[in-house]
Amino acid sequence: MHRLILLFGVTLLLAGCQTDLPLAGLKAQYGAPPSRYLPMDGVEVHWRDEGQGSKPLDDTPVASLTAGTPTAATGTNAAAPTANSGTPSMATGSTAAPAPNREPPIGATPDDTPTILLLHGTASSLHTWEGWVKAMSPSWRVVRLDLPGFGLTGPYPSGDYSPAATVDFLERFADAAGLKRFVIAGSSLGGQAAWRYALRRPDRISGLILIDATGYPQNLSTTSAVALQLAAMPVVSELMRWAPIEGMVNSSLKDVYVDDSLVTPELVSRYSDLMRRPGNRVALGDRARSAQPSTGWEQLPQLKVPTLIMWGAQDTWVPLSMGERFRQDIPGSELIVYPNLGHLPMEEDPVTTARDAMAFLRRRVLATSPASPASPASSSLPSVPLARPALPVTPPQK
Numbered sequence: 271m272h273r274l275i276l277l278f279g280v281t282l283l284l285a286g287c288q289t290d291l292p293l294a295g296l297k298a299q300y301g302a303p304p305s306r307y308l309p310m311d312g313v314e315v316h317w318r319d320e321g322q323g324s325k326p327l328d329d330t331p332v333a334s335l336t337a338g339t340p341t342a343a344t345g346t347n348a349a350a351p352t353a354n355s356g357t358p359s360m361a362t363g364s365t366a367a368p369a370p371n372r373e374p375p376i377g378a379t380p381d382d383t384p385t386i387l388l389l390h391g392t393a394s395s396l397h398t399w400e401g402w403v404k405a406m407s408p409s410w411r412v413v414r415l416d417l418p419g420f421g422l423t424g425p426y427p428s429g430d431y432s433p434a435a436t437v438d439f440l441e442r443f444a445d446a447a448g449l450k451r452f453v454i455a456g457s458s459l460g461g462q463a464a465w466r467y468a469l470r471r472p473d474r475i476s477g478l479i480l481i482d483a484t485g486y487p488q489n490l491s492t493t494s495a496v497a498l499q500l501a502a503m504p505v506v507s508e509l510m511r512w513a514p515i516e517g518m519v520n521s522s523l524k525d526v527y528v529d530d531s532l533v534t535p536e537l538v539s540r541y542s543d544l545m546r547r548p549g550n551r552v553a554l555g556d557r558a559r560s561a562q563p564s565t566g567w568e569q570l571p572q573l574k575v576p577t578l579i580m581w582g583a584q585d586t587w588v589p590l591s592m593g594e595r596f597r598q599d600i601p602g603s604e605l606i607v608y609p610n611l612g613h614l615p616m617e618e619d620p621v622t623t624a625r626d627a628m629a630f631l632r633r634r635v636l637a638t639s640p641a642s643p644a645s646p647a648s649s650s651l652p653s654v655p656l657a658r659p660a661l662p663v664t665p666p667q668k
Contacts, residue, residue: 288514290548293424300397300544301422308446315443316422317415318396321407323383325448384476384636385452387444388414389460391614393522393554395421395544398457401620406628413447417460419553421544431557433566436463437470444474453635455479455627457616458588465596469569477635478577478600479627482588482613486595487564515551516542526613528584570599576634577603580623582611604630 301307301316308315319325386406388399396414403412416423418439419431426435440463444452451474456464461483468475519542523533545551577600581593590607597605606626608615616623 288546291543291546293548296543296547297422300540310442310446311439312427313418313423313425315415316396317413317447319411319413319447320403321410321412323385323411383411384409384631385411385413385449387449387452387454388412389454389456389463390417390420391458391460393420393541393545397540398614398617402616402624402627405620405624413449415443417463419550419557422547424547425549425553425556429556431553433462433466437466440467441471450474451476453477453479453631455481456483457481457614458484461485465570465573466566468573468575469566472573472575475575477631478573478575479580480577480596481580481616482582482585482593483596484588485564485567486592488588488592515545519545525586527618528610528612529618532618567599570596571601573600578627578630579603579605580615580626581605581607582613582615582618583607583609584611585613587613
């Protein structure tokens with residue numbers, strides 16, 4: 271390990287330093303409307319509220335967070351910088367058209383419009399969900415955000431990125447965003463936050479979607495896992511504040527994608543830029559140091575919400591065996607496996623995965639909610655063939 275630290279320092283000296291980017295410029299480039307900023311707990315949370323029933327903008331600061339019911343700590347996660355899909359039928363690389371405050375479907379009010387909250391993974395941002403927002407926003411209220419320490423939200427002043435702190439944060443955010451009862455979906459680290467929140471507040475969750483989620487004990491041996499272990503070391507964490515990161519981002523994206531042609535220079539630049547938001551590289555080290563042995567997964571059999579598990583069969587970060595374990599532990603859950611996708615199925619093939627997710631939600635969530643407008647959801651999906659056929663759905667456990 272000491273040799274790795276020395277090698278890292280020498281590489282930094284040879285490559286030259288790379289400082290943070292000005293926040294104002296990053297906001298202009300990546301956080302223009304429909305982006306919103308919610309002053310909350312010492313940070314300005316970058317979020318978007320799109321689709322049917324989206325709420326009027328309210329920049330009223332939210333009072334400082336008081337820690338709520340503690341949740342079990344987690345081990346090291348394995349998420350990654352992400353990129354938009356190149357699937358022709360889903361436009362990518364541009365910000366979704368703003369659709370704030372549109373009238374809800376006939377016969378519905380904003381409070382009974384189906385709502386979904388989308389959570390990204392490590393070193394990613396709300397941009398990871400562009401394809402899903404495009405598919406869901408005609409009939410759903412779609413809320414997404416940059417979690418603390420990532421994207422434009424930036425670092426938590428406390429430096430506490432523990433699972434309990436993340437769930438506390440989500441509770442506060444849901445209150446501030448006016449989310450009463452909603453579906454929660456998460457990728458990788460965001461998936462872990464989603465299932466932990468569902469355990470904490472099952473009364474608020476109508477459905478759960480886990481995409482290559484973390485949370486079980488796991489032996490991490492990938493290059494990026496080693497990078498996270500290095501980031502947990504104070505000396506390396508300090509060096510990372512100045513390290514050039516484009517090469518690391520490019521390598522990580524190619525690790526999590528099966529189709530390397532989707533890893534474009536523009537995508538690498540975007541994720542590199544957002545990692546260079548002031549404080550984000552320091553926050554990555556803080557988060558790595560806050561990692562603890564994975565616990566809490568023992569409570570998964572207590573979940574009683576409709577749950578869909580989506581997994582890329584070629585995920586080398588969080589293997590399919592973890593998805594099968596979620597399927598076994600969560601009663602009534604369903605598993606869809608995508609044979610030609612990796613760690614980020616919703617990015618690499620947003621058309622197929624969004625269609626599968628919405629079909630599940632119509633069948634398992636909207637069908638049990640008389641006030642929810644299931645019909646518009648059905649008509650909103652693009653009529654195109656599946657880019658990569660998924661394996662058959664594993665039926666719910668008895």
